[in-house]
Amino acid sequence: MSENDKNMNNFANNVSGIVDDLEFAKPYDRAIIKHRFLDEISHYEKKRNETRKFYNIFRFIVTTGSILLPAILSMGQMDPAKLPRNFDMVSYWSAWSISLLVTASNGFLQLFSLDKNYFSYSMVVEQLKTEGWQFFGLSGKYEDYPTHQDAYKTFSKSVESIKRKQVEQEFSNGKGETKKKKFNFKGEMQKFSQEQEANLQFVNTGVTNQIQSKIKDTIIEKSIETIKDSTKLPEKITEEVQEKIVTIVQEEKK
Numbered sequence: 001m002s003e004n005d006k007n008m009n010n011f012a013n014n015v016s017g018i019v020d021d022l023e024f025a026k027p028y029d030r031a032i033i034k035h036r037f038l039d040e041i042s043h044y045e046k047k048r049n050e051t052r053k054f055y056n057i058f059r060f061i062v063t064t065g066s067i068l069l070p071a072i073l074s075m076g077q078m079d080p081a082k083l084p085r086n087f088d089m090v091s092y093w094s095a096w097s098i099s100l101l102v103t104a105s106n107g108f109l110q111l112f113s114l115d116k117n118y119f120s121y122s123m124v125v126e127q128l129k130t131e132g133w134q135f136f137g138l139s140g141k142y143e144d145y146p147t148h149q150d151a152y153k154t155f156s157k158s159v160e161s162i163k164r165k166q167v168e169q170e171f172s173n174g175k176g177e178t179k180k181k182k183f184n185f186k187g188e189m190q191k192f193s194q195e196q197e198a199n200l201q202f203v204n205t206g207v208t209n210q211i212q213s214k215i216k217d218t219i220i221e222k223s224i225e226t227i228k229d230s231t232k233l234p235e236k237i238t239e240e241v242q243e244k245i246v247t248i249v250q251e252e253k254k
Helices: 003-021 027-075 087-111 114-137 148-172 185-202 209-228 234-253
Strands: none
Touching: 003 027, 003 114, 027 087, 027 114, 027 148, 087 114, 114 148
């Protein structure tokens, strides 16, 4: 049995003893914690350790190869008379092999996202452990609960939330979060036009046709400004239009 397996078994055994001492009204609540909470920690610890092994191997190859390759190439610049026989062939194939290993290792790191997965599995393991210790000690977010039975539902919900976020991140590979939301100019202009139509509702029968014409001209003018200058936000243009409309009405009433 490896050292990592021993550590996982020790953690599971220690926590299993703590769970046995907890008081629950329903017997299966204790079984759910063992078969869901402890199994999830063991599962992600195993995935973390496996990912860490390949991550360290490929990173070691990339780092070592990046150091050896320039050294071998620089030795080829020496006086051929001082170099061993067939050194040029040896250095050529050595440099080729090292370059291939470095490129392949770096490609595997990127292809399987070993670095991201390793950090992600490590984080979820620590989050689950922290959640468990807070629940067992009724501390942190569980300090307001008088008994473990009262805090059980909140604890189960937190564990499932951590699990769900990890699954979403694992399958999306974090790409959805990094995408920037593009500015929808057409949608914003449509929204702007609807707001301006709503602003015209205050123009009742007591307002002359001349005032209505000026108001419509103002809206058209500001809309053209928005189209010409895409850096102006429609919200800002809306405020300017509203101020202009108020000014026109006040002038006409005078």
